[in-house]
Amino acid sequence: MIKKYILTGFCLIVATFQLFAQPPKQIVVDGKTFLDLNNDGKLQPYEDTRLPNNRRISDLMTRLTLDEKINLVLGTGMKGFEGLIKDMVVGGTEYLVPGAAGTTYHLDKYGIPAIVMTDGPAGVRISPTRKNTDQTFYATGFPVGTLLACTWDTKLIEQVGRAIGNEVLEYGSDIQLAPAINIMRNPLCGRNYEYYSEDPLLTGKIAAAMINGIQENGSGTSVKHFAANNSEKNRMDLNVNVSQRALREIYLRGFEIAVKESNPATIMSSYNKINGIYTSADYDLLTTILRDEWGYKGVVITDWFGGYSNGLEALMGKGKEHNTSLQLKAGNDLLMPGIPSQKEDILNDLKSGALTEADLDICVKRILDMILSSNKIRNYQFSNKPDLKKHAELTRQAATEGMVLLENKENALPLAPGTKNLAVFGSLSYNLIAGGTGSGDVNKAYIVSLKEGLKNAGYSTDQKLEEFYTPFVNAEVAKVKEALKANPLMLVPLMPQPKLKESMIKESASKNDVAIITIGRSSGELDDRKIEADFKLTQEELNLIDNASSIFHAQGKKVIVVLNNGGAIEVTSWKDKVDAILMAWLPGQEAGNSVADILSGKENPSGKLSMTFPIKYEDVSSADNFQGLPADKPTEVMYKEGVYVGYRYFNTFNVKPAYEFGYGLSYTTFEYSDMRISDKVFDNELYVSFNVKNTGKVSGKEIVQLYLSSPTNVIDKPVKELKAFAKTRLLKPGEEQTITLRLSLRDLASFNQGKSAWVADKGSYQIEVAASALDTRQKESFMLPETKIVEKVNNVLNNKASFVDLKP
Numbered sequence: 001m002i003k004k005y006i007l008t009g010f011c012l013i014v015a016t017f018q019l020f021a022q023p024p025k026q027i028v029v030d031g032k033t034f035l036d037l038n039n040d041g042k043l044q045p046y047e048d049t050r051l052p053n054n055r056r057i058s059d060l061m062t063r064l065t066l067d068e069k070i071n072l073v074l075g076t077g078m079k080g081f082e083g084l085i086k087d088m089v090v091g092g093t094e095y096l097v098p099g100a101a102g103t104t105y106h107l108d109k110y111g112i113p114a115i116v117m118t119d120g121p122a123g124v125r126i127s128p129t130r131k132n133t134d135q136t137f138y139a140t141g142f143p144v145g146t147l148l149a150c151t152w153d154t155k156l157i158e159q160v161g162r163a164i165g166n167e168v169l170e171y172g173s174d175i176q177l178a179p180a181i182n183i184m185r186n187p188l189c190g191r192n193y194e195y196y197s198e199d200p201l202l203t204g205k206i207a208a209a210m211i212n213g214i215q216e217n218g219s220g221t222s223v224k225h226f227a228a229n230n231s232e233k234n235r236m237d238l239n240v241n242v243s244q245r246a247l248r249e250i251y252l253r254g255f256e257i258a259v260k261e262s263n264p265a266t267i268m269s270s271y272n273k274i275n276g277i278y279t280s281a282d283y284d285l286l287t288t289i290l291r292d293e294w295g296y297k298g299v300v301i302t303d304w305f306g307g308y309s310n311g312l313e314a315l316m317g318k319g320k321e322h323n324t325s326l327q328l329k330a331g332n333d334l335l336m337p338g339i340p341s342q343k344e345d346i347l348n349d350l351k352s353g354a355l356t357e358a359d360l361d362i363c364v365k366r367i368l369d370m371i372l373s374s375n376k377i378r379n380y381q382f383s384n385k386p387d388l389k390k391h392a393e394l395t396r397q398a399a400t401e402g403m404v405l406l407e408n409k410e411n412a413l414p415l416a417p418g419t420k421n422l423a424v425f426g427s428l429s430y431n432l433i434a435g436g437t438g439s440g441d442v443n444k445a446y447i448v449s450l451k452e453g454l455k456n457a458g459y460s461t462d463q464k465l466e467e468f469y470t471p472f473v474n475a476e477v478a479k480v481k482e483a484l485k486a487n488p489l490m491l492v493p494l495m496p497q498p499k500l501k502e503s504m505i506k507e508s509a510s511k512n513d514v515a516i517i518t519i520g521r522s523s524g525e526l527d528d529r530k531i532e533a534d535f536k537l538t539q540e541e542l543n544l545i546d547n548a549s550s551i552f553h554a555q556g557k558k559v560i561v562v563l564n565n566g567g568a569i570e571v572t573s574w575k576d577k578v579d580a581i582l583m584a585w586l587p588g589q590e591a592g593n594s595v596a597d598i599l600s601g602k603e604n605p606s607g608k609l610s611m612t613f614p615i616k617y618e619d620v621s622s623a624d625n626f627q628g629l630p631a632d633k634p635t636e637v638m639y640k641e642g643v644y645v646g647y648r649y650f651n652t653f654n655v656k657p658a659y660e661f662g663y664g665l666s667y668t669t670f671e672y673s674d675m676r677i678s679d680k681v682f683d684n685e686l687y688v689s690f691n692v693k694n695t696g697k698v699s700g701k702e703i704v705q706l707y708l709s710s711p712t713n714v715i716d717k718p719v720k721e722l723k724a725f726a727k728t729r730l731l732k733p734g735e736e737q738t739i740t741l742r743l744s745l746r747d748l749a750s751f752n753q754g755k756s757a758w759v760a761d762k763g764s765y766q767i768e769v770a771a772s773a774l775d776t777r778q779k780e781s782f783m784l785p786e787t788k789i790v791e792k793v794n795n796v797l798n799n800k801a802s803f804v805d806l807k808p
Contacts, residue, residue: 024111024379035379037111046110046372057368061361063110069357069364070346071105073328075338076114096376097172098137099127101439102304102337104367112368113376117222117301117336121145121178121194122435122588123442124167137384139167140391141434141444141589145180145206146566147402149196149610150585150664152703153727154209160398161213163391168219170386174374175220175266177439181207181254182229182270184567184611185645186626187535190232190491190528193436193566193586197610198646198661200250201722204257211262218375220265223258225303226290227251227279229270232528233627234634236305239273241801242639247274248751248758248793249643252289259294265370266299269332271306275799280307281323284796286331293793299370301334302327325355333363388445392590399587399594401701405580405605405665406571406613412558412579414601414667415459415514423462423508424451425548426518426541427495428564430466430473432591436566437492437524444589450518450562453592457600462508472498492522494533497540505551515552516599517544517578520564523586528627529567531617536570549577562595568613572658583609601667606701606727608664608772612646615658621649621806642805647773648718652808662705662722662772668696668733672704672777675769682748682765682784688724689740690769690778694731702728705770706741708748711763714787715752716807720768723747743767749790756795762787 027036029043037047045051045059064072096103096116106114119125124139142148142164148157168176180194181203189195196203211221228240228251242251258264267290269280279285280302290296307323324345327335335342349355371377405413424430429450435441451461476495483490509515519541521534529535537545549559558579563569566586575581582605587594597603614620621641628637644652647661671693678687692702704727707720724741731737748760762784768776 022108035111037377038109039111053369053372056372057365060110060112060368061365064107064364066350066357068107069360070343072107072367073334073346073360073363074105074342075102075334075336076105077338097126098130099125099443100173101125101177104334104371105338112371115174115371115374115376116172117175117177118168118171118173119177119439120442121180121440123164123444124171124173124176125439125442126171126173128443128445135384136445137171138388138445139171139442140164140388140395141442141447142395143399143402143588144193144435144440144566144586145196146193146610147399147585147587147607148210149202149206150402150404150607151398151727152202152608152610152725153401154205156398156401157206157209158213159394161210162216163394165214165217165219167386167391168214169217169375169380170383172382172384173219174376175222176214177222177224177268178214179207179210179221180224180440181258182225182227183251183254183645185230185639186620186622187568187611187614187617188529188531188626189230189567190523191436191440191525192611193523194440196254198612199610199722200253201257202610202725203254204261205725207254207258208261211258211264215262215265218373220370220374222266222268222301223255223264224268225270226255226267226300227270227285228274228639229272231627231637232526235271237633237635238271238628239276239636240639241275241636241799241803243642243753243799243805244795244797245751245753246639246642246805247797250645256294259290259296264298265373266301266334267296268301268303269306271303275797275801278307278323280332281326281330282797283330284794288794288796291331297366299333299366300331302332302336304337305339306336325349325359328355328363329359333366395588396590396594396597399584399590400597400603400605402585402607403587403594403598403605404583404607404609404663405598406583406659406663407575407578407581408665409579412560413582413599415599419459419513421460421462421512422454423512423515423548423552424454424465424518425500425515425544427469427473427476427497428520429516429518429562430469431477431495432518432595433520433522433564433586434589434591435586437522439525441524447589448592450516450592450595453594453596454516454599456593457596457602459596459600462512464504465508468500468504469498491524491527494521494538497538497544499540500544500547502547502551505547509551509555509557512557514557515548515559516562517548517559518562518564521566521569523566535568535617537574542574545574545577560599564591568611570616570658571613572615575658583607601698604667604698604700605664606666606703608662608703609659610661612650612657612661612773613659614650615656619650619655619657621645638801638803640803640806642807643718644806648721651773652719660772660774662703662770663775664703664772666696666700666702668694668698668700670700670702670771671695672769672771675778675780677767677780677782680782682745682782684745686743686782687740688743688767688769688780689738691736691738692728692731693736694733697733699730699732701730702771704728704739705772706743707768707770707773707776708743709766709768710748710750711761711765713763714759714761715750717750720773745788745790748784755789757792758790760784760788760790
């Protein structure tokens with residue numbers, strides 16, 4: 001047994017780990033070898049892997065006591081914050097992996113092991129060191145979700161998923177609490193960096209690829225946060241008021257695609273309420289829609305302490321809402337991390353009849369199915385030695401593919417041949433941010449700074465600037481580490497810029513060929529971003545850009561800005577002052593190498609934005625009602641913008657963005673030609689083909705996007721919506737590739753709330769083949785002769801608030 005204190009995104013845990021109480025022996029029956037899980041020398045039906053899981057589960061259900069069933073629907077608890085939260089343990093904690101987020105209950109009598117769950121979307125979050133061993137247990141810090149989505153490359157995402165799945169497997173975990181696929185409703189959401197896009201199609205397709213990759217080796221995933229968890233402030237007590245149409249078309253659609261195209265092992269319900277009901281206790285969300293309409297068969301788990309208002313206050317006995325049995329009856333099978341009062345709730349409700357044992361059995365069977373499908377039940381002997389070097393190489397590649405070149409005046413990038421000496425400005429150039437904080441963080445062995453990455457690429461960096469910045473950066477990092485010891489849940493503040501004398505910039509300009517300035521932001525759980533000094537640059541950052549640009553430009557030298565943050569940021573007030581802007585996002589542990597690969601021209605940038613960059617925050621459709629009211633601790637938020645989120649709003653209401661959805665520059669150019677469609681009258685499907693040619697001088701990849709404009713004579717609709725996309729292979733100069741994309745009848749449909757149905761309205765539809773939401777290259781049109789009900793669904797999750805959704 002090993003004990004270790006570990007910091008997770010929410011709590012401090014005491015973790016103990018073991019595989020089975022008694023390792024199972026092998027038993028041979030009919031010439032086949034099985035694990036004797038309960039070590040009784042007989043092959044019980046639940047041990048017989050020749051049988052389907054439902055028969056094995058039926059056998060187990062005849063053996064389980066009521067107490068064992070209750071234990072299975074509760075996690076094994078968390079211990080920490082002693083004196084603050086009492087007895088945060090149900091039946092003891094037996095974590096197989098130090099630093100894991102939680103486990104299910106183990107049933108030693110039957111040889112049923114605990115299932116281990118680890119954070120998070122950017123890699124396996126576990127404790128990197130353990131007592132009594134010199135071995136380290138670092139995991140790979142992959143790029144954040146936003147960057148991965150900006151690759152628009154499902155094959156690459158599946159590769160990343162396979163690498164994460166390998167680390168899940170080899171570090172002894174079973175379920176990776178990822179991906180996070182909430183919609184980027186507003187650029188200020190604190191966890192946007194974990195999420196993929198403002199668009200549900202792109203979100204769902206990237207999510208499905210990630211899930212398929214992770215689950216390929218038998219590991220599981222937990223898609224989160226289901227649903228409408230689009231802000232962090234007071235998230236455990238926030239009621240989201242949203243129309244059924246906006247839910248169906250925007251906030252649930254990505255989850256629907258992920259469920260149908262990848263079958264995740266688990267889905268995590270969110271903290272918030274939707275239209276007055278906690279998601280974890282909402283039968284219509286978790287059963288009517290998720291299971292009955294979408295056909296989901298897996299396990300639903302709560303977010304940690306989900307269904308409790310007022311966060312930690314509730315766990316200290318203040319303001320607890322009685323949701324335990326409601327959650328189970330709604331179809332939320334597993335309550336994480338598990339606390340004693342929930343067991344009491346279940347027993348009391350079984351006695352009163354508010355909960356039946358049949359209700360409990362439904363949840364237990366799903367959890368048993370998950371366990372019987374795991375690598376753990378097969379007694380897989382994990383190595384604790386995944387191939388971290390190979391995964392680091394993949395991280396570096398994935399990061400370059402998702403970086404977005406926003407500006408490149410007069411081919412400022414790639415750096416010209418002969419460029420040798422670089423003036424590297426900005427605190428974060430010497431301490432790049434690899435990922436977010438909280439459960440989205442990863443304990444990685446290293447982070448390559450931009451200075452290091454540039455040196456690795458063969459450039460020299462200004463020694464005086466390095467000597468100026470390094471002590472300042474080290475002191476700031478030390479301050480944050482000390483503050484985190486006192487308050488592990490604090491949000492990491494923005495690293496300030498030291499005051500740089502004009503004389504030092506002038507001296508640097510005289511000695512160096514190019515200036516590179518890094519501007520960045522950290523993001524994480526529990527709170528959202530701010531407009532001032534966050535979405536907007538600080539005065540110190542603006543001064544640095546002004547001074548460096550004027551001095552370097554006076555000597556005919558270029559200025560490059562690298563943005564090291566997890567989401568959209570204001571650029572319009574300063575972008576014309578610099579020569580190039582590279583959006584590097586939070587690019588993982590190989591950060592500096594990946595940025596250097598782009599700046600040097602070793603890699604041609606091919607990423608495109610998965611969200612819109614507004615000119616000013618007030619241009620966002622949810623700017624007036626993002627976090628809700630009251631402002632200091634919001635409990636009600638109104639999604640008044642309806643379906644007009646992101647580019648759907650900007651395009652439909654003719655609001656000019658700084659950079660549109662789908663935008664991104666390359667070091668080469670591409671020409672689209674010969675667009676053709678399979679039919680001018682739509683039947684059940686339609687194919688769109690066109691050619692993409694590299695017309696530039698260097699090899700590159702292009703992301704192509706298909707948008708559809710639909711008839712608006714029945715209900716209002718966005719002027720166009722993304723319906724398909726693809727990324728070309730690496731095209732050499734002059735090389736051409738034919739792309740074919742498919743449209744289904746469902747792609748034509750919008751949600752008609754009055755009919756409780758997905759309806760494709762008759763009339764003329766226009767297809768746009770585009771390089772971005774505002775860069776249409778070719779058009780075609782077709783007819784749908786008659787209106788078609790594509791899918792009739794249940795009339796549920798209706799908004800009870802009095803507002804009417806925004807319309808053009």
